[in-house]
Amino acid sequence: MKEYQRGQILLIVVLVMVTALTIGLSVAARTINNTRTSQEAENSEKAFSAAEAGIEQSLTNSNSVSGAFTNNTSYKTTVMTISGTEFSLNNGSSIFKDDSTDLWLSIYPGYTSPRSGNITFYWGQPADTCTTSETTGTLAALELIVLTGTKANPQVSRYSVDPCSQRSLSNNFEFVPSGGGTIAGRTYSYKKTINVTSGLLIRVIPLYGSTTMGVAGCDAANANCSALPSQGTLITSVGISDTTQRKLVSYRQYPKLPIEIFPYSFFAPK
Secondary structure (H helix, E strand, O other), rough: OOHHHHHHHHHHHHHHHHHHHHHHHHHHHHHHHHHHHHHHHHHHHHHHHHHHHHHHHHHHHHHEEEEEEOOOOOEEEEEEEOOOEEEEEHHHHHHHHOOOOEEEOEEOOOOOEEEEEEEEEEEEEOOOOOOOOOOEEEOOOEEEEEEEEEEOOEEEEEEEEEOOOOHHHHHOOEEEOOOOOOEOOOEEOOOEEEEEEEEEEEEEEOOOOOEEEEEEOOOOOOOOOOOOOOOOEEEEEEEEEOOOOEEEEEEEEOOOHHHHHHOOOOOOOO
């Protein structure tokens, strides 16, 4: 065999070895990546289950708790009462059109210590559209049903407000001009202040569109503030498995009053 042929064979052997090594490393890397992905998915599921367990424990005893399981997972929860001079209604989630949320002005469940003073509601975003059609309009009007007095003899009053000038001409709602404020880090385009004496509860109903809302126990100038009572609890649970963490949040609002408590009214948007 000639010398140059031996060199060619050596080169071919080296190329084959390099190719085989490359393929081997690629397969090994993919195997390691798949194993890591499977392990992370398993840890994520374990952490999620641990977080769920933490939520259930806090729902049972209404306290912050922590615990661990035999599969090397653990959880830790914090329970926060929703109250103060200002906060988001419905924990900042959108309140659906024609649905409702309740703002407690007295202490649940005994309706004790009715609150008197100013309350300002905030809602609406710059992107909301004002039209007379419910299919194209997204700007919500509000119906506020206020229960005052005592549990034995409650009194009901209503406020109907609409920031859409086109609609307020036909539905006879009170027109609310632009000019809102910031509540819990979120800015709103509109606000409505009402004064309540011996307030028990306010039912808030968005009309024409869904909306997020904030509330403050203050007047329209955001002054003369006083705290609003507890609206429920916010439970945050963190589940841990190895280095993976999953967080769950549960908003435990007080039960809604049945609709039969409120006198019936009919509203038919045009």
